[in-house]
Amino acid sequence: MREGIKDECGVFGIFEHAEAASMAYLGLHALQHRGQESAGIVTTDGEQFHSYRGMGLVADVFNEDILSRLKGRTAIGHVRYSTAGSSHLKNAQPVVVSCWRGSLALSHNGNLVNARHLRETLELKGSIFQTTNDSEVILHLIAKTREKDLLDAVIAALGRVSGAYSLLLMSRDNLIGVRDPHGFRPLVLGEKDNSPVLASETSALDLIGGRIVREVEPGEVIFIDREGIRSMFPWGKQRSAFCVFEQIYFARPDSMIYGTSVYEVRKRLGRRLARENPVSADLVIPVPDSGIVAAIGAAEEYGIPFEMGLIRNHYVGRTFIEPRQSIRDFGVKLKLNPVRPIIEGRRVVVVDDSIVRGTTSRKLVRMIRDAGAEEVHLRISSPPIVGPCRYGIDTPTREELIANQKSVEEIRRYVGADSLGYLSVDGMMEAVGTPPGNHCLACFNLEYPVDISHDMPLDH
């Protein structure tokens, strides 16, 4: 749906649990919205590593037989997003390597801004690379570091990387979770049957019947071994730069992210959106599923009914074949269909979470009009996107972002809406509810918290 904004990755790890692989399997299923391209699990039985990775959904990649071969009481897993061209099994994670420290497995969510630089430096020193993952860079750094102790090595290695990472590293005896000093991507600590769990979102804990302990903090390293859990902040404090898009669109509404409920944030975004963009209309409809909660908030604020005026078809397979003589607005129609009797003759407010290139919104507005809407008022529960993400989200180039090329009025005309209202940055931050200065707003205001001048992202 979100043409141009792709979810990134999800990670899950569990330490010393009788059903480590099964828990990883379920945890990844609960994080499936964060990546549908590939899924992988690596376990260790204290001696050997056992790994399996495949293209597709968690439920399709793994079966009873494969899970039973993933022996051991500690596991990490990964789900990866899907892009058209560059999807290769070799880029699936977790990455497993052998080095002088023994076997290591890494699951990584995020994007390093100096990956290319580091990679070139490593190559010049004689390193070879087999994937285009940032993760491989991190593993090289860990293997190269002289520190005897794995924990020290991880800290030293990550001291050299810049950018976004919430990662899990597994050795024969340890599970280490790290969140970068800015905390771009979420990472939560929980437990299940007294075994420590680390996951991208709390929904993974809900499914396995686990308990949230707390969010891993920006710059925090969680070191787990048989003795217990140690926490440290080896790089001192930096200003937080939480990705606000996790709250607007990526994370599941039933997750707690950055200590707040995604659902409640989205509802406040919708309320605030309505307050900032008054309209005289008959009903509010969301673009499902991501726009539902904000639309409920907006409907309450506007004081007009909320209706599911667009029905989403969830049965969309891997690829869909387009008929030769193209059907008008085909791409949108495959997933969404308007409920004509609800829309016909009405002034409709449509709530969506973002506009990227504008092409989908344009088709959507046209489809709603074709269903008989008298007026179509488009409301976006985030500010205009003017910059690409450098910290782990797949966005189009700056040139492709419509808000970078057109004014709001021009966008309104392009998408064909009777009115178009975005949420302001201030309104958004108020809805999000954290003290100012703790979020990354680069895609809205081009203030990139970590310098990107000297590097471009690799695949992640």
Added chain:
Amino acid sequence: MREGIKDECGVFGIFEHAEAASMAYLGLHALQHRGQESAGIVTTDGEQFHSYRGMGLVADVFNEDILSRLKGRTAIGHVRYSTAGSSHLKNAQPVVVSCWRGSLALSHNGNLVNARHLRETLELKGSIFQTTNDSEVILHLIAKTREKDLLDAVIAALGRVSGAYSLLLMSRDNLIGVRDPHGFRPLVLGEKDNSPVLASETSALDLIGGRIVREVEPGEVIFIDREGIRSMFPWGKQRSAFCVFEQIYFARPDSMIYGTSVYEVRKRLGRRLARENPVSADLVIPVPDSGIVAAIGAAEEYGIPFEMGLIRNHYVGRTFIEPRQSIRDFGVKLKLNPVRPIIEGRRVVVVDDSIVRGTTSRKLVRMIRDAGAEEVHLRISSPPIVGPCRYGIDTPTREELIANQKSVEEIRRYVGADSLGYLSVDGMMEAVGTPPGNHCLACFNLEYPVDISHDMPLDH
């Protein structure tokens, strides 16, 4: 989700269109909710029949190469529901046979009540059967009939069958659509680029950019050839017996069924449900996706907020592996997760469309309570189900239906709700809005419109 109620089948046909196979492919995708077990398309180029059937979703069964081999300007297709054991490719439809009339292909939605009787009769006369489909019975009858004209033969053959059928029959030159005299299952006539289309639901027309012409009436035969479309009612008028469950649960909310909007019916069901079952509570949450529209109606009537308090995970693959030491309420958790901050400390009204065995409702109520709900009030937008369906829906046996074994109060106690309210049959009929006596209510009142004493359903 609906343990015990399985969707049945969907049919689609198009006559003389340049992209017949592609249209069938898209039409079936829009009907995917009616059956996910298998999908099939048969085309004719006026000489040969070309067919492909496979297990799984439309988007996974077909690819560009297969579609391109389905040559011809007329096509029929079929999607079939999934049950655990008896799913075999040989039972996938459309069924294609060769007989003295040439090649014939049949797509069938519904269930004949005298199929077993007819089959035995045919077998005694020397017929052989290769599937357990009702469709094969119908094709035998058509082949056996002496009438020279295909249309006469279809009419004569169907004159011998009792029960539910909305079917499409394709010959080299014709497309014939028939809806049984009671009209149990829906069937709609439309057109796309001036080519006639027949489909189970209007949503199939929406996706291909077609136009609704009208519902095919109960007992109507639609005969299509190059000359045009002829309509006839060869079996006279009988009382209609529209399946009300199509409106409550099966059909897409964006479809028009029996001439009325499914969305609007569901919303009235929710309003009426609230009116009949008052409660003092803080918010209404639906069991998504099927309960959403009724919940919106109920929330409006109750005058309390509607919230998406349960989040559904749509990424559920073919089979899911259960961990050995079972997670509490595992089956429900895989698909639904409560939004704790919305539910915690609140008196919650949960709107679902039906209770079959009661086991899912029990897990659901427990899960909502575990998420901190102070009170859980379960509201069902249909009356208690006391009888199995004989007309095309896969229901458990009478013994397994909880409403057949327990009073409403006993069910309430079993599922663990603070209150439980069903919709009354009268309330339901008022919400549905058709004159009394036009629906099949057998599952609610055991009044089966077509005698079932002499037969039991085959697989359908």
Added chain:
Amino acid sequence: MREGIKDECGVFGIFEHAEAASMAYLGLHALQHRGQESAGIVTTDGEQFHSYRGMGLVADVFNEDILSRLKGRTAIGHVRYSTAGSSHLKNAQPVVVSCWRGSLALSHNGNLVNARHLRETLELKGSIFQTTNDSEVILHLIAKTREKDLLDAVIAALGRVSGAYSLLLMSRDNLIGVRDPHGFRPLVLGEKDNSPVLASETSALDLIGGRIVREVEPGEVIFIDREGIRSMFPWGKQRSAFCVFEQIYFARPDSMIYGTSVYEVRKRLGRRLARENPVSADLVIPVPDSGIVAAIGAAEEYGIPFEMGLIRNHYVGRTFIEPRQSIRDFGVKLKLNPVRPIIEGRRVVVVDDSIVRGTTSRKLVRMIRDAGAEEVHLRISSPPIVGPCRYGIDTPTREELIANQKSVEEIRRYVGADSLGYLSVDGMMEAVGTPPGNHCLACFNLEYPVDISHDMPLDH
């Protein structure tokens, strides 16, 4: 290799054995040379039938899980040959049907000459057909026959068919084996652990560690039930018409066919071939694998060495991709490569079993010449093929058979050999060793033992 001559089918059945499905699986593997397109097994546990069919080799179609689901102590199986276009799973055998006699499964090797006629007759009486197999015709006839007793019905039904069939019919309680009155195709009776076995060739008995009892005779019906084995000849005696190509090419050399060793027949064919076609040469090489035994015989007769001057690559997958700028003699090279040091500067006798279209022989001769042969003398261990087979072998049309269009001298020139020698019909019959008049020689002399004027073969 044999462009134009395709192996047909193999059948296997076992009655009341503890491992019926496994025995069928192994038996079919031993008959794999008779058909590589599809494989199927049907078992009965005395109540239900269990069946599985798939495209491909026996070892690839079945796995442990599938075999374990084929429950029951009686089984029949089938392997089917591969042709380019018409290979469909729906034509895979055994065919299973339900009729008034209960469930029946049929495995059929051969080709009916009046199938089309019977089919049309049946269709006119109202029968429907779902495959293009002759087997379906036979099952229709059995189901239509009024005789109460299954055995009587089979006899009555087969009384109406003409042509070639070695078939196995399984009901809940019986296994029936039938060989047509001319005995075109082989069928052998054996036993394994006291359980009766029926198979196309004795090699199937060898693999399962069974014992040959005897060949099923032309026109014989073998009826097996719990009481034991009954034999009958319901259609009286007709002249035998054993397919001589089974001995020349189709059957495995380790099989006994028509009571004689295939190996010994082939060796005598080679000896006789040499005697009839003297030559002054340095060595004899076979076209492997089918030409090996005749070449050994020829080398002995000529008194010159036998060498494996052509090496066969057995790793040929389903389809092979031809490079754009075609390699000379590509098709032959994929499978065969000459051993240059053996051939270079030598006068080489090449022994092959037949020439069909001549194109392969031409490439072969050229390839051997390119490897340095001074002279290439082609010797064929059968007479010129002038007529297509109507009894179960897939041959090209009469027009495509080179010996129908050209004299031996013209063929020699076409294929580019220094000399070309065929075996004479008399020589062949002497080598085969049966009294004259017991073989079908239609492909060599156009004397078709069963009238084919009124019909053309269906797919088989």
Added chain:
Amino acid sequence: MREGIKDECGVFGIFEHAEAASMAYLGLHALQHRGQESAGIVTTDGEQFHSYRGMGLVADVFNEDILSRLKGRTAIGHVRYSTAGSSHLKNAQPVVVSCWRGSLALSHNGNLVNARHLRETLELKGSIFQTTNDSEVILHLIAKTREKDLLDAVIAALGRVSGAYSLLLMSRDNLIGVRDPHGFRPLVLGEKDNSPVLASETSALDLIGGRIVREVEPGEVIFIDREGIRSMFPWGKQRSAFCVFEQIYFARPDSMIYGTSVYEVRKRLGRRLARENPVSADLVIPVPDSGIVAAIGAAEEYGIPFEMGLIRNHYVGRTFIEPRQSIRDFGVKLKLNPVRPIIEGRRVVVVDDSIVRGTTSRKLVRMIRDAGAEEVHLRISSPPIVGPCRYGIDTPTREELIANQKSVEEIRRYVGADSLGYLSVDGMMEAVGTPPGNHCLACFNLEYPVDISHDMPLDH
């Protein structure tokens, strides 16, 4: 068949040819006997590398679509053998890496004896490993080497490795072929349409219609770029140590290996075997396919007939399911079946190429006896194997080699033959025909040409 001796790998490369990927595909097909586990091709278009690797046969791994995506005029390929447990896609070759020299791809046949040592050294310096291939070690060494020039780097890197390697390295602009100084494994230089080709065996050139130029010599480096072909011997001369087993068993009989015809060597092995082990018998039969040529030689020498007394079933799929109540000599029977009429009552000489564990020979002798042989005389066309291979062949441990545990007379008794005759080492060398001291005979005499004390083989 050869339980315990597995073929290793095959390599193919072509430089600047219009159909590079297709040629690699065909070349690998012709080398398929050297490895059936996995196949891979990497191409370069001068800018990008394109690669595809998969498990299974060449013809099954690649299809038209995949080949068409392997763009570019230079390609290398690899086939890898199959072992039960450790077969993973990640170990498939060619390995492609990116390093400071750009992208490099490597295909490797052989086994380094100091791979473990090198790997540990590299790991201690901070390198990470993602496979268990020796190839990855070599690529690390090349990347680590400071030499600016790729050729110098390859020479420097290989200067540090000991053991067996015939390898192909591809960069954006070059194709480099190297054979280790002992020349354990074969490698041949050829050309096709004026493009240079490197391949494990000459049969690959035969299939693509190419021409043999000459064998790459031990210790030779072939450097190919647009300017032409350069040859060098950077490591000076060492004594050759050609693997004699290539000639006895591995290579195709139609290949030229070490400048001599495999076919002719095998025939001389058979002759000499007969001369060393006289016997009074009726006929000679080979264990097909590998024993055929030696058996022809032995029969000639003995002056008794050669017969194909064992028939091989080539249709063996990936895995074969064993029936529960095991069939006597099941494993052998699946592949071989005796021709009873040839064997019955006869004194049979059976020619095989080697005995490893002895279990297969025992089953074979028993099977031939069961087929009625009066006497069974086993003749082995190589000396007793007493040591495992360290240079690229997968052999059992020393303890499992029967000739290491038993005398020839004890082996005879174990396998149940009437007589058992091996070829002597001297006889073998005479048959091979090269001056003494040019072959590796370690598996026969435990004289390992390259020290193995300090290392154990990795997977290869």
